[in-house]
Amino acid sequence: MQLIRAFVVALALLPLPAAAAVLPDDRADLMYHYYDGGGVTIDGPSVLVRKKFAEKYAASANYYVDMVSSASIDVITTASPYTETRTQYGVGFEYLRNKVTYSAAFSNSSENDYEADTATLAISQDMFGDLTTVSLFFTRGWDDVTRRGDATFADEIDRRIYGVDISQVATKNMVLGLSYETITEEGFLNNPYRQVRYLDPDAALGFSFEPERYPRTRTGNALSLRARYFLPYRAAIQGDYRFYTDTWDILAHTAEVSYTHPLGEEWTFDVRYRFYTQDAAEFYSDLFPRSDFQNFLARDKELATMTSHTLGFGVAYEFKSPRLSFLSRSSLNLRYDRMRFEYDDFRDISTTGFAPGTEPFYSFDADVIRFFFSGWF
Amino acid sequence: MRAARIAALLLLAAAACGCSRVEPWVKPYERENIADPIMAWDRDPVSSSYMRHVYEAREGARGALGGSGGGCGCN
Numbered sequence: 277m278q279l280i281r282a283f284v285v286a287l288a289l290l291p292l293p294a295a296a297a298v299l300p301d302d303r304a305d306l307m308y309h310y311y312d313g314g315g316v317t318i319d320g321p322s323v324l325v326r327k328k329f330a331e332k333y334a335a336s337a338n339y340y341v342d343m344v345s346s347a348s349i350d351v352i353t354t355a356s357p358y359t360e361t362r363t364q365y366g367v368g369f370e371y372l373r374n375k376v377t378y379s380a381a382f383s384n385s386s387e388n389d390y391e392a393d394t395a396t397l398a399i400s401q402d403m404f405g406d407l408t409t410v411s412l413f414f415t416r417g418w419d420d421v422t423r424r425g426d427a428t429f430a431d432e433i434d435r436r437i438y439g440v441d442i443s444q445v446a447t448k449n450m451v452l453g454l455s456y457e458t459i460t461e462e463g464f465l466n467n468p469y470r471q472v473r474y475l476d477p478d479a480a481l482g483f484s485f486e487p488e489r490y491p492r493t494r495t496g497n498a499l500s501l502r503a504r505y506f507l508p509y510r511a512a513i514q515g516d517y518r519f520y521t522d523t524w525d526i527l528a529h530t531a532e533v534s535y536t537h538p539l540g541e542e543w544t545f546d547v548r549y550r551f552y553t554q555d556a557a558e559f560y561s562d563l564f565p566r567s568d569f570q571n572f573l574a575r576d577k578e579l580a581t582m583t584s585h586t587l588g589f590g591v592a593y594e595f596k597s598p599r600l601s602f603l604s605r606s607s608l609n610l611r612y613d614r615m616r617f618e619y620d621d622f623r624d625i626s627t628t629g630f631a632p633g634t635e636p637f638y639s640f641d642a643d644v645i646r647f648f649f650s651g652w653f
Numbered sequence: 654m655r656a657a658r659i660a661a662l663l664l665l666a667a668a669a670c671g672c673s674r675v676e677p678w679v680k681p682y683e684r685e686n687i688a689d690p691i692m693a694w695d696r697d698p699v700s701s702s703y704m705r706h707v708y709e710a711r712e713g714a715r716g717a718l719g720g721s722g723g724g725c726g727c728n
Contacts, residue, residue, distance in 0.1 A: 305699035311707060324699040443694070448683040453694060455715035498717035504694065506686040520714035528714035536691045544691065554719025555714050578713050611700055617711060644707055646700045
């Protein structure tokens with residue numbers, strides 16, 4: 277449920293494949309994705325196909341499935357482990373005219389307690405001797421939230437995202453990028469299953485739970501800068517930085533460095549490190565002093581003070597096969613990321629023998645794998 | 654007052670720039686390196702969109718994760 281909303285936002289935030297003045301290559305990707313961390317396992321397929329027509333029209337289609345098996349820290353302490361499946365379809369169209377690309381996309385995401393539709397319009401233009409590409413996009417999202425086992429509960433989320441993206445050739449070896457996005461959401465923004473905990477002298481453990489309660493609006497702003505540099509021996513290095521702040525008082529910094537190293541014509545290796553840190557939301561607490569302590573209550577660890585580290589490796593092998601003669605080229609790709617999440621004010625209440633509020637802070641590691649085949653035709 | 658003068662000067666300079674064509678300082682024949690596929694912001698959208706999903710699901714911040722809108726100015 278919570279993963280689903282995040283995915284909807286992620287999809288909405290995913291700008292269209294806007295490459296001004298030239299449309300993307302005809303390409304098909306078939307991927308298996310796998311995530312395992314913090315008691316949660318998610319895997320499934322993803323298919324993405326893009327095709328040009330008359331060099332000025334392009335269409336794309338995406339099919340994606342998440343198969344979730346969850347026994348996360350939230351689930352084992354306040355609910356029961358569960359499994360669920362989410363399916364998402366998406367289509368996109370692009371029209372290239374001179375140096376301007378007009379794009380439109382639509383996606384639908386569906387599972388048993390969450391339904392989301394997302395539509396995006398974008399325009400992208402090359403300018404200043406084709407050294408600068410400016411893209412603007414606007415996204416609307418409509419989510420329907422329900423709760424399993426409660427036919428009386430139904431609510432909605434209305435989402436609007438405004439974004440600008442600039443790519444600038446700085447020198448013959450360096451490209452710079454800037455992205456800015458404003459995201460506004462209105463509606464039922466918390467998880468209908470998640471609970472907060474509060475001190476309760478009458479409870480055996482010294483604390484009890486009650487449903488979390490969020491504001492019905494949230495506006496966030498994100499600004500990111502990046503630079504990619506071509507090294508003299510044919511390799512690339514990239515640095516990224518992102519600043520994020522929102523009306524829930526979350527303030528976050530993200531920094532990443534990555535390195536791409538081709539070996540001959542067939543192999544490409546990638547390595548990267550990403551660091552993320554955030555402050556907690558204003559209404560977050562691991563342990564409230566009493567029931568109904570304030571208007572808004574959250575104990576979602578994604579809203580806690582936290583840091584995450586990601587170390588990623590990738591290898592791609594490009595080949596031409598007589599059996600795949602309809603493809604001009606193909607590649608097999610394996611990406612592996614090891615992630616670590618550390619929380620500064622979210623405690624591991626699955627531990628025993630501690631007074632409320634003195635439990636050790638929670639942390640966990642996650643393995644993330646993408647294995648995919650790409651074919652260009 | 655001083656700020657207003659500077660702003661007026663900047664506006665004038667910007668307007669003057671608008672009258673002349675910007676000369677690309679990286680010539681088309683110098684774009685071989687930035688046109689190399691290893692220089693793409695987003696080489697594999699199917700994989701990068703999945704990683705965005707992972708981050709959005711686990712972290713509070715959202716948006717501006719990049720990888721879009723990039724032309725290399727090669728065409």
